[in-house]
Amino acid sequence: MFIATSLAAIVTSASGGFADAIILYEAALGLGIAVGPLLGGELGSISWRGPFFGVAALMFVALVATVALVPPTPRTSERTALSAPLRALRHRGLLVMGLMALLYNWGFFTMLGYAPYPMEVGAHELGLVFAGWGLLVAACSVFVAPRLQARFGTAPVLYVNLVGLAACMAVIAAFVHVPAAVMVAVVVSGAFIGTNNTLTTQAVMLVSPVPRPVASSAYGFVRFIGGGLAPYVAGRVAEASNLSVPFWIGGATFLAAIGVLALGHRMIGDAERGLSTEATLEHGAPAAAPA
Known part of the structure; x- marks a missing residue:
């Protein structure tokens, strides 16, 4: 609920455009x-x-900040049905991006949920590892993703990011009994995840023909199926085999996401070209380079 509504709220209320809001x-x-x-x-x-x-x-602070600082969103005359996000998945672009994100989140949540086990460190050390990971996520979301998108286009950057994430998972799987290697791979993955999160969410908004709040709800529903199932499946697989197998599977889901993304490559490129043309007409200067 929070992911879907907060994303819809920030995209709706942002004055600098939805791309900057997502970043x-x-x-x-x-x-x-x-x-x-x-x-x-x-x-x-x-x-x-x-x-x-x-x-x-912290949740209480967030509640007070929301009440005090978030401007009220004007009600629209058109009511949105509860089934609208599910119906929106009939659109090919939104469905492709949702399935790609499902596979991506499968690998992501496998890493997030099970990488701490082979690290064999205490709470403070684990906190430092994921602090480094999170700082890379934040830095790459703001500084790296927009530049790579402008230079190469959304889809090519996503391909490289997914390959990089698969490589990080392969390192964890291959060196699952070497805590230092696992920690380094997790921290490095933050760079790919930060870039991937920003560009994937932007791509969903670009290719979706439905209102952005509905698109974010549909997208969130599909992608977190992967996030919900992955930790459970990883635990069952680890019990039936060994701790490295869930990470091999997570790496495979990143690679599978590349194949799904390829189905929407042209749609993302067309949407970027349309956005670039629109920006040129409005401001007299091109926006991001098309894919």
Whole structure:
């Protein structure tokens, strides 16, 4: 609920355009993920209840900030049915991007959920690893993704990112009993994940023919199927085989996502060219280079 509504809210209320809004949104998520493990480790060293009280306090701060700072969204005359996000998946572009993100999230949540086990470190050390990971997510969301997109186009950058993530998972799987190698691979993956998150969300908004709040809801619904199933499947697979197999499977899902993305390559390129033409007409200067 939070992912879908917060993304829809920031895209709707942003004054600098949806692309800049998505960049800031993904950067904020990365910073939160970076600080969270450090804060959780500190609070957990005091009491196992500490991290949960800390989360509750942060959610209260977020509630107050939302009430005080987020401007009210005007109601539209047209009502949106609860089934609208599911019906939106009939559009090929949105369905392709959703399935690609499902596979991407499968690998992502396998790493997020199970990489800490072979690290064999304490709460503070684990917090430092994921703080480094989150800082790379945030930095690449803001500074790297827009530049790569402008230089090479969305789809080619996504292909390279997915290959990079598959390589990181292969390193974890191959060196699952070498904690240092696992930690380095996890931190490095933050660069690919930050870039991928920003460009994937932008691509969804570009190719979708439905209102952006509906598109973000449909996209979130499909992609988090992968995020929901991956940790459970990884645990069952690890019990039935060994700890490296879930990471091999996660790497394979990243590669499978490339094949799905290829089905929407032309749609993303056409949408980028349309956006570039629109920006040229409005401002007299081209925006991002097309794919």
